[in-house]
Amino acid sequence: MAEIQKINVAGNQNELVLQILPELAELIRLSAWVDDAGAKLGLSVSRLYAVQLCLEELVANIVLHARAADPAKLSIVVTLRPCEAGLEIMVDDNGMTFDPTVTAEPSAAHSLADAQLGGLGLVLVRRFTSAFHYRRDNDWNRVTVLLAG
Amino acid sequence: MLKLLTESLAPGVIVVQLDGRLDMAGSMEIEEELLAVVTSNTMVVIDLAGVTFLASMGLRCLILAAKTVQSRSGQLALARPQPLVAEVLRASGADSLITVTTDIDSAARAVMA
Numbered sequence: 001m002a003e004i005q006k007i008n009v010a011g012n013q014n015e016l017v018l019q020i021l022p023e024l025a026e027l028i029r030l031s032a033w034v035d036d037a038g039a040k041l042g043l044s045v046s047r048l049y050a051v052q053l054c055l056e057e058l059v060a061n062i063v064l065h066a067r068a069a070d071p072a073k074l075s076i077v078v079t080l081r082p083c084e085a086g087l088e089i090m091v092d093d094n095g096m097t098f099d100p101t102v103t104a105e106p107s108a109a110h111s112l113a114d115a116q117l118g119g120l121g122l123v124l125v126r127r128f129t130s131a132f133h134y135r136r137d138n139d140w141n142r143v144t145v146l147l148a149g
Numbered sequence: 150m151l152k153l154l155t156e157s158l159a160p161g162v163i164v165v166q167l168d169g170r171l172d173m174a175g176s177m178e179i180e181e182e183l184l185a186v187v188t189s190n191t192m193v194v195i196d197l198a199g200v201t202f203l204a205s206m207g208l209r210c211l212i213l214a215a216k217t218v219q220s221r222s223g224q225l226a227l228a229r230p231q232p233l234v235a236e237v238l239r240a241s242g243a244d245s246l247i248t249v250t251t252d253i254d255s256a257a258r259a260v261m262a
Contacts, residue, residue, distance in 0.1 A: 028174055049202070049233045056204045060173050112219050112246045115212050120241050121205035127240035 016040065016080045022063050022071075022093070030059060030078065037080050041087070050128045050147055051080065051089060057121035058091045058100070058143055066095035086130070086148040092140050099134040100125075100143060151175030152199075153182050162192045162257050164228075168199030171207030171234075180210050187214045191223025192260040196253060198229040203237045215247045224248075228256035 016037045020026040034055055038048035059076060068074040079090040105123050109115035126132055131146035151169035158164045165186055169175055187193055195211065197203075211227065218225040226248040230238060238244040250256040 024173065027172070031170070031172070046233060052202060053204055053237070056172055060204075060206070108242060109246060112212070112215055115216065115246050117209045117213055120208050124205055124237065124240055 014082065018078045020059070020076050020078065022066060022074045022076055022095075024060075024063055026076075027056060027060060027063070030055060033078075034080075041080065041082060043087070047087070047147060051087070053128055054089055054125050054145055054147075055091070057125050058089075058145075061100060061121060062091070062093045062095065066093055066098065068095040083146075086146055089129075089145045089147070091143045094140050097136055098141055099136075101132050101134045151178050153179045155186060158194065158253070158257055159261070161190075162194065162260060163190045164194045164196055164253065164257075166196045166199060170202040171197075171200050171210065172202055172204040173206040176206040176210045180213075183210060183214055184217060187217045187223075187225065188221070191218060191221055192257075193218050193223065193225040194228050194253060194256040194260060195225065196228050196256075197234055198231070200234055201231065203230075203234045205241075208237065208241055208243055211247065212243060224260040224262070226250060226256035226259045228253050 018030065018033050020030055031052060034052050038051065043051065055078060059078065062076055066074060074093065074095050077092040081088040081090065100122055103122055106116040106119040125145060129145040130148040133144045135142050151167060151171060154166040156164050163186065165183065167179065195214070215225040227238070228250050229252065230249060235249070238249055248256065248259045250259060
């Protein structure tokens with residue numbers, strides 16, 4: 001089911017696409033795919049790290065929290081798309097509507113005792129990207145982040 | 150796969166060496182063992198030199214370990230993070246809550262202070 005596809009789209013951009021199951025074990029395969037994709041796209045070490053980080057956080061969020069009317073049909077599609085502004089990362093899922101871009105960040109802790117253990121994933125996505133968008137389209141959630149440059 | 154090794158650095162000071170990816174899979178592999186270490190020691194240095202990737206579940210693991218040590222009136226420090234791992238510590242604000250050093254000796258001094 002999982003595969004790397006090169007899709008020639010308008011403007012001769014090359015997208016790399018991976019479909020995965022909503023299972024934690026798939027994160028390991030996703031990581032290996034990102035390494036391979038990074039080599040194909042010629043990403044720097046720091047850029048590759050940012051892609052790995054964003055996808056780990058966004059996909060783990062879906063695997064852990066997504067709800068679907070029929071869980072057996074829940075699917076996740078990851079796309080890497082080089083563009084003029086940098087590199088777009090898109091994560092699609094057909095679960096129920098969920099917009100992570102409006103999720104409040106945990107309040108800044110002033111001491112270790114006050115530190116919250118959750119909510120750090122989306123904080124990191126925001127810090128490592130220059131744009132973070134969401135849209136709902138034909139029963140699919142699409143989150144798009146941009147790594148500029 | 151994430152590996153965890155421990156060694157005694159000085160009387161009462163234990164160093165936890167982590168090697169591999171501290172992501173969701175890695176965190177699940179070592180969390181129980183790490184918590185066992187921090188609940189039986191009060192001066193703990195976590196050597197991150199071998200950690201090639203740190204994500205939020207790994208951060209959660211490190212913060213939980215530090216909170217556990219502090220709740221027992223101990224100290225925990227992180228040592229030798231690779232540059233991109235250090236960037237995650239900065240971006241998350243974790244470096245303002247947990248001492249982060251560039252060498253093991255400084256971390257040891259911090260937990261013995």
